[in-house]
Amino acid sequence: MIMEIPYGSETISFNIPEENLLFVGTLKETRGQTQLAEAVRKSLDEPFGCLPLKDCVHPKDNVLILIEDATRSTPVKEILPVLVDYLLDCGLTLENLEILTAPGSHRILTDAEILEKVGPELIDKIKISQHDYQNESSMVTMPSVLVNGFEIPVQVNRKALEADFIIGIGNIIPHSDAGFSGGAKILQPGICGYPTTAATHISAAMLDEIPLGVVDNPCRLGMEEVAKQAGLKFIINTVKNHRGEVIEVVSGDFVTAHREGARISRNAFSVEMPELADIVVVSSYPADLDFWQALKGVTAAYFAVKPGGTIIFASPCYEGLAHNHPKFEEWLQLSYTHILQKTKSAPVDDKSIDLISAVLAVCNSRAREKAEILVVSNGLSDDAVNVLGYKRVASVQAAIDDLLLKNNKLSIGVLPRGGDCLPVLTGL
Structure with a gap:
């Protein structure tokens, strides 16, 4: 099946075999105000x-x-x-x-x-x-x-x-x-x-x-x-x-x-899933400005992917990692456990520590330790990708093809709007 996800003002198209597609996180149709x-x-x-x-x-x-x-x-x-x-x-x-x-x-x-x-x-x-x-x-x-x-x-x-x-x-x-x-x-x-x-x-x-x-x-x-x-x-x-x-x-x-x-x-904004997927393809849309915003897409995928699975994350991140947070890179490189250890003893009034960055880094580390994260992004440099603990891939399609070549039974979920959706398991 041919699928499309937003990528900033553009779209990314890719093909998923019908037998592998588990869910598409399409938001409900609701009527807007006319006045x-x-x-x-x-x-x-x-x-x-x-x-x-x-x-x-x-x-x-x-x-x-x-x-x-x-x-x-x-x-x-x-x-x-x-x-x-x-x-x-x-x-x-x-x-x-x-x-x-x-x-x-x-x-x-x-x-x-x-x-x-x-x-x-x-x-x-x-x-x-x-x-x-x-x-x-x-x-x-x-x-x-x-x-x-x-x-x-x-x-x-x-x-x-x-x-x-x-x-x-x-x-x-x-x-x-x-x-x-x-x-x-x-x-x-x-x-x-x-x-x-x-x-x-x-x-x-x-x-x-x-x-x-x-x-x-x-x-x-x-x-x-x-x-x-x-x-x-x-x-x-x-x-x-x-x-x-x-x-x-x-x-x-x-x-x-x-x-x-x-x-x-x-x-x-709730999107229903029958179960967690082996692979989750997620766009950060509409949170595309920088990774500080785009992390919302990774967080949504965290709730949709199986432990040990793979997240394919697509985001332009026009302005790179973040503004106003020079310590963000340091926090992003730490494990979830290490971040919690450091934050528990850190004074909240010490700006040099930048606990605000630590909070976002917690979401990233939790996702990274639950699943492998592959990224498609023009705005993130190779150094930024390494800091995040991700792996850059040439395209969403290339990532899917490579994963299915290794195991053609893998289930795939798609979250076209990871920046604002709320994944909900219906099988619980």
Whole structure:
């Protein structure tokens, strides 16, 4: 059978013998909103877990609006005009509003990316600032929070404390650390400093299993405690389908609304498997910018492949391994056990250790120690492939042919959207 998977803006085609094909992780067909602006405005008046937004804000409030970076696909420039008009109808002025980019520990946005994210309609009308987690002078330290007895230091962009009301805009898809993206995640890690992000994320690495799709886990709960401490008041989150259409807008309390969105997202992004496959072909799409994002595809394949099997991983990784994390390569070379040993004794406020990188390296080491990983990538250098512990192959087809030549009984599963799917075993 001829199969196709996305590879950035292109596609990769390959043939799998019909008798070897076990599953294709095709996402469910769900209908998108035909009137997104109306759906957004309705969600502001009918939120989950709180009063309508018009009853929460006051005309004299300084409102801070948090938006994601270029690695996320929320239709921010469609949502922002609706939100701004709504706030103006509530008696606020443009001078009361400020947009703050919330890239977490990712690089800051380029001017072109900000324009694409905000849109030409508002780019010159509202003050726009960028959060840079490496700029410690822009941070303030707040009292720590406790989650399951684990202390999380709270370091947040000072603009959060200067605001009267904080609104976060995001999208909800399965996520390997936080269970699902969205919700409080726009604030933590969005506009926090290194120690806060290190502390929340390392709690996910310590779990017995990667918490992909598990919403009530220590990482997510830590993010929510930080968001409460920092004053996140309201979220506007979309849930999209595999065509990029918004199927639902959930707004309101950052916990209650998020849980509703996560329920919808689980249904939209779950892919069913009758059993684990000997070989899993996975694309990182739509998480293609760099390996820091593309690792989501490897993580999805981890849940779909048999122990001792093979993952064929296809990702352009346009910008290489990662930005802002020079220690990432060191962590990637360590075994799962070694990473855990080092992280247990590492102070979360020591930026030189880069525990945030350790968390991602845990996902990679778990996958690498469960299965052999073959990679097709133009963006990853040979040195990067070696650091990851993968083997480069000329093509997906060449890898399949070689594996079936050795054993023509091997079962094959395909995950065309490893970057946002949630593999679920139906045979359990």
